[in-house]
Amino acid sequence: MDWPPQSRRSGNARREQNLALIGAVVSGVVVTVGLVLLFLARADPVLGARARGTALDIVTPVWGVVRAPFDWLGDVTDTIGDYIGTVPRNRELTAELATARRALETDGALRAENGALKRLLKVVEPRAGLVAVARIAGSSTGSYTRTAMISAGRDEGVVPGQPVRADTGLVGRTVEAGNHAARVLLLTDPNSRVPVLIVRTGQPALAVGANGRLLEVRDRLGAEVALKVGDRLVTSGAGGIYAPQIPVAVIVDAGREPPLAEPYANPGALSHVAVFAPYLPVPQIADPEAAANAVPVPREANKRIKTKATAATKPAAAPNTSKPVAPTTPSPAA
Amino acid sequence: MNAPYRLLSPTDRVRFWTALAQRAVPAVVTLLLTVLMTAPLFASFPLLPHLALLGVFVWATFQPALMPPWLAFLLGLAADLLLGEPLGVNGTLLPLVVIFLRMFEASYGRHRYGFDWALAAAVIFVFEAATWQLLAFTGTDGPFLPLLIQAATTILAYPAVVLLCARIQRGLNPTL
Numbered sequence: 001m002d003w004p005p006q007s008r009r010s011g012n013a014r015r016e017q018n019l020a021l022i023g024a025v026v027s028g029v030v031v032t033v034g035l036v037l038l039f040l041a042r043a044d045p046v047l048g049a050r051a052r053g054t055a056l057d058i059v060t061p062v063w064g065v066v067r068a069p070f071d072w073l074g075d076v077t078d079t080i081g082d083y084i085g086t087v088p089r090n091r092e093l094t095a096e097l098a099t100a101r102r103a104l105e106t107d108g109a110l111r112a113e114n115g116a117l118k119r120l121l122k123v124v125e126p127r128a129g130l131v132a133v134a135r136i137a138g139s140s141t142g143s144y145t146r147t148a149m150i151s152a153g154r155d156e157g158v159v160p161g162q163p164v165r166a167d168t169g170l171v172g173r174t175v176e177a178g179n180h181a182a183r184v185l186l187l188t189d190p191n192s193r194v195p196v197l198i199v200r201t202g203q204p205a206l207a208v209g210a211n212g213r214l215l216e217v218r219d220r221l222g223a224e225v226a227l228k229v230g231d232r233l234v235t236s237g238a239g240g241i242y243a244p245q246i247p248v249a250v251i252v253d254a255g256r257e258p259p260l261a262e263p264y265a266n267p268g269a270l271s272h273v274a275v276f277a278p279y280l281p282v283p284q285i286a287d288p289e290a291a292a293n294a295v296p297v298p299r300e301a302n303k304r305i306k307t308k309a310t311a312a313t314k315p316a317a318a319p320n321t322s323k324p325v326a327p328t329t330p331s332p333a334a
Numbered sequence: 335m336n337a338p339y340r341l342l343s344p345t346d347r348v349r350f351w352t353a354l355a356q357r358a359v360p361a362v363v364t365l366l367l368t369v370l371m372t373a374p375l376f377a378s379f380p381l382l383p384h385l386a387l388l389g390v391f392v393w394a395t396f397q398p399a400l401m402p403p404w405l406a407f408l409l410g411l412a413a414d415l416l417l418g419e420p421l422g423v424n425g426t427l428l429p430l431v432v433i434f435l436r437m438f439e440a441s442y443g444r445h446r447y448g449f450d451w452a453l454a455a456a457v458i459f460v461f462e463a464a465t466w467q468l469l470a471f472t473g474t475d476g477p478f479l480p481l482l483i484q485a486a487t488t489i490l491a492y493p494a495v496v497l498l499c500a501r502i503q504r505g506l507n508p509t510l
Contacts, residue, residue: 023402027433030407034426037411041420041472048421055415063374138372141382143417144469144481149372176418183418190476211476212379268376 049160053153053178060149060181063138071271129277132156136270137181146189146211148172148267152275153180161241163276169247169264170194170235171273184273187215187248187263195238196248200231207233207248207261214260215249227254233261240280356506360400361409363502364389367495368413380484383491386413387461390428391454392492392499394435403429420472427464431457450496455489462488 040047118125134152152158154177164171164184172192176183185192192209198220205220217233231251237244249261267273342350367385375382390409393401410424417424434457462485466478 027403027429030404030429031426031433034407034410034422034429037422037425038420038468038472041422045420045473048415052415052418055412059369059372059416062369063372067374136374138374139376140417141371141373141375141377141380143371143380143419144465144474144476144484145418147418148374148376191474211480266376 046160049176052176052183053181055178056149056176056181056183057153057178060137060151060178063149064135064151067135067137074271131162131275131277132158133272133274134158134182135272136267139267144211145191146186146209147175148184148186148273150174150182150184150273150275151180153178153182155179158182158275162278163242163246164273165246165276166265166270166273168266169249170242171265171267171270173241174275182275186267187265188212194242194248195236196233197236197244198227198231198251199234200228201225204236204238205233208258214252214262216258217251217261218258220258227251227259229254237279241278243276243279357400359502359506360389360393360397360499361405363499364393364401364409365412368409368416371413372416379480381487382484383488384458384461384484385491385495386410386424387428387431387458388454388488388492388495389499390431391435391457392495394432395439395450396499396503398436398439401432403432406432420469420474423465423468423472426468427461431461451489451492454492458488458492459485461485 037047132152134150134156136148137151138149140147148171150158150164158174158177160174160177160182162174164173170187172184172186172189174182175185186209187194187207188209188211190209190211192207194207196205196207196217197203198205198217201222203220203222203225206218207215208218210216217227220227229251231254233248233250235242235244235246235248247264249263251259252262253260337346339347339350364386367389371382371385373382386409390401390406394406406428407425410426410428411421413419413424413428414421438453462481463478466476466481469476
């Protein structure tokens with residue numbers, strides 16, 4: 001029962017046979033193309049960056065509009081909730097403020113001392129500049145990856161590889177960017193690895209996403225010092241993307257290996273996030289192709305190229321062999 | 335359409351264009367279902383069902399001629415782009431689902447709705463397991479549990495998508 005019903009006539013069996021054959025060939029071709037794409041994705045994960053950016057540009061405004069009334073509703077319920085819980089919350093905060101004030105007094109002295117020492121040592125600290133503040137407009141709840149779409153893209157200065165944070169803590173980093181939208185790899189994605197420092201012990205570690213609610217704390221230096229529930233993780237600044245001292249997560253399960261930590265920032269509760277410039281930007285490579293070719297040439301091959309190049313510079317050699325093979329070889333002819 | 339377009343009467347021309355537009359309905363509906371998968375909900379697991387797979391599956395059983403493997407391939411690529419997965423994961427698996435369904439329907443023909451659902455469940459489970467393997471192949475290693483959860487929600491969402499697609503089909507073409 002095709003729709004619309006096809007006109008079937010007897011006598012066109014041959015035509016149908018041909019169509020079936022073409023259909024089978026086309027099916028085989030598309031599956032093959034899919035497999036080829038998979039191999040390419042394995043070799044080059046940023047494949048199709050432009051197409052991805054365009055897809056983001058198309059979908060993000062849709063969710064930006066659909067989301068607006070829900071945000072408004074959320075604001076209203078939040079306001080009502082604020083009024084309902086005011087008295088117990090006020091008592092709680094007053095008690096907290098008293099302890100915080102005591103801590104602050106010692107803190108101020110430490111900060112002054114730290115500033116003095118840094119001035120003495122002439123410590124250079126790069127400033128992380130704010131790139132854009134954007135609305136969270138979508139997620140990948142329906143898929144295996146844990147990402148969020150935000151409503152700022154290349155036009156606003158957002159490019160892949162920038163840290164994204166909320167007021168409560170780190171959210172992730174940008175991985176794809178269109179003109180008006182970008183995709184943020186969340187901390188909980190299995191591909192996310194954030195270099196962190198455990199505040200109490202000073203141990204460096206990696207906060208690795210596990211595709212669930214919690215992060216795994218892996219590769220901790222000095223693993224014999226046990227972690228405690230409530231230990232705070234902040235970014236260490238290693239790797240150059242995330243500035244140091246951004247709150248990342250808090251340990252919630254220290255008993256098992258690797259220990260589990262819960263991120264401070266919950267993207268579901270956020271409406272806006274801030275995108276920052278990388279803390280220590282990776283130096284731009286002038287010619288990426290030349291750099292890519294520069295790495296894997298074995299020493300023997302280089303030697304051969306060199307002898308060939310020197311042979312080519314001799315006036316007796318054939319003039320058409322002087323083409324340099326690898327751009328990195330300092331050929332005397334150049 | 336047998337007569338040349340210039341020879342058609344105005345009503346026939348309208349009918350021609352409507353029929354052409356109706357041919358695009360399965361693709362458009364599946365694409366919209368895929369966009370729905372990017373809703374800004376942040377659950378700790380992939381809770382939303384794989385609606386792109388369900389759309390392709392249901393249309394491949396309702397209107398096999400309007401959901402050919404090459405269309406499933408294009409829809410799969412769109413799903414990969416929208417969901418931020420490596421290009422080719424859904425792009426390979428969705429046409430394979432359509433090819434399997436065509437061969438299956440050719441040899442087993444008509445059957446009850448409950449059987450359809452069981453078949454869908456089997457296909458969904460194999461699809462998620464294959465997704466897991468392909469993601470590992472492209473460098474995203476992770477546990478299987480989240481995909482198992484998605485497989486469960488997808489199986490549960492199957493009747494809803496069937497109802498939606500059936501309603502769309504009936505609404506567009508009441509004579510069928």
